[in-house]
Amino acid sequence: MATIYDIAKQANVSAMTVSRVINNTGRVSEKTRTKVKQVMEEMHYIPNSVARCLVTQESKVLSLLITDISNPFFTMMARGAEDMAHKYGYRLMFGNSDENLDKERQYVEMILSMRVDGVLFAPSNDMSIEHLRWLERQNVPFVLLDREVPGITCDTVLGDSRIGAKQLVRELIKRGHRRIALVNGLENVSTARERRLGYEDALVEAGLPIEENFMMSSSYVHDKQQFTLSHWLHAEPDKRPTAIFAANNMLAMSVLNKLEEEGVKVPEQISVASYDDLGMLEQVNPFLSVVSQPAYEFGQQGIQMLLERIRNRNQGPQSVKLPCEIHINRSVQDLAASSLIATY
Incomplete structure (x- = not known):
C-alpha cells in the first residue's frame, strides 16, 4: 500500500506538500497540486482518514x-x-x-x-x-x-404519531367498527405512548369506551414480539374486536400471521390497520390500511x-x-355499508 512518502518521492515534492494537498491546507501551486493528485491516482493511494481527522478536526x-x-x-x-x-x-x-x-x-x-x-x-x-x-x-x-x-x-x-393514530381509528369508526383493539409498542417508547393516546382520542371523540382488555403491548421489533390474539378471537361474539390497529408495520405483520394461523380471514372476519406501511412489498397491489409516513x-x-x-x-x-397520510385499503371491511359481521 502506497504511503505519503511514496507519493512525495514519485511526485518529486516533500511529504509536507503531499499532506497539504490531501488536507487542502497551506499554499500549494495549482500545477503542483495537479501533479500530486495525478501520482496519488496512479499509485491508488487512499488517505489515512484517522490522520486526516487529526489535522482537519473533521472526519467527513x-x-x-x-x-x-x-x-x-x-x-x-x-x-x-x-x-x-x-x-x-x-x-x-x-x-x-x-x-x-x-x-x-x-x-x-x-x-x-x-x-x-x-x-x-x-x-x-x-x-x-x-x-x-x-x-x-x-x-x-x-x-x-x-x-x-x-x-x-x-x-x-x-412524525405526528398521535394525530396519525387518531385519524386512522376515526376511519375505522366511520366504517362501522365499534370494538377496535390496539396492539401497541412498549410504553417506554415515545411513539407507542403517542399512538395509544391517538387511539384513545378517537374512541372518546366517538363516545366509545376505552377498554383495557382491548389493548396489549409488545416490542416493535419483529423478532422480539411475543403476544397472542386468542383471548380476543375466542371471546363471545359480542365481545370480540371487529378491527385491530397495530401500532407499527412489524406488529401488523405478526397480527396478520397469527390471524392466518387461527384461520381468521382479513377483512371478511376481522379488519386490520397499521401505523407505517410495508414499503415496496405493498406498492403494486396495496392490501394493508395504513398511516403512511x-x-x-x-x-x-x-x-x-x-x-x-x-x-x-x-x-x-x-x-x-412531518405530516402523515391515511390510506384505507382492502384490509378494512366497511361494516357501515354491509351491516354484516362475519363470525369466527
Whole structure:
C-alpha cells in the first residue's frame, strides 16, 4: 500500500506538500497540486482518514443509529439519509440496535472512538438517555429521529404519531367498527405512548369506551414480539374486536400471521390497520390500511438538520414534524355499508 512518502518521492515534492494537498491546507501551486493528485491516482493511494481527522478536526463521516433495519420505514429512512449525506460530501456509517440497550451502548462507544462529526439517532427507548448524555459530554452533535427521549432537549425530526393514530381509528369508526383493539409498542417508547393516546382520542371523540382488555403491548421489533390474539378471537361474539390497529408495520405483520394461523380471514372476519406501511412489498397491489409516513424525508431532513447543528452548535434546538397520510385499503371491511359481521 502506497504511503505519503511514496507519493512525495514519485511526485518529486516533500511529504509536507503531499499532506497539504490531501488536507487542502497551506499554499500549494495549482500545477503542483495537479501533479500530486495525478501520482496519488496512479499509485491508488487512499488517505489515512484517522490522520486526516487529526489535522482537519473533521472526519467527513456521520453515523445513523436506528432500531430495526429490517423495518421498511427505517430502511427508507436510511436511504434518504445516505443520499443527503453523499450530496454534501459525507460518508454515512450505519448501526442497528434492535431496541437492545447493550447493543446500542456498544454502537455509541464505537461512534465516539471513530470521531464521527455527528449522529442521527433513533433511540431504543427512554433509557437511551444515558447514551445521549455520553454524546453530549463529548460534544458530539446529534439529531433524534422518529422518537423523543424525556429529559433530552435537542434537534428532532418526528412524525405526528398521535394525530396519525387518531385519524386512522376515526376511519375505522366511520366504517362501522365499534370494538377496535390496539396492539401497541412498549410504553417506554415515545411513539407507542403517542399512538395509544391517538387511539384513545378517537374512541372518546366517538363516545366509545376505552377498554383495557382491548389493548396489549409488545416490542416493535419483529423478532422480539411475543403476544397472542386468542383471548380476543375466542371471546363471545359480542365481545370480540371487529378491527385491530397495530401500532407499527412489524406488529401488523405478526397480527396478520397469527390471524392466518387461527384461520381468521382479513377483512371478511376481522379488519386490520397499521401505523407505517410495508414499503415496496405493498406498492403494486396495496392490501394493508395504513398511516403512511414520509420515511425518506425523515432521513433527508435529519441530515440537513445535523449539518446545520455541526456548523452552528450554539443555535437553539430545532424540531421538524412531518405530516402523515391515511390510506384505507382492502384490509378494512366497511361494516357501515354491509351491516354484516362475519363470525369466527
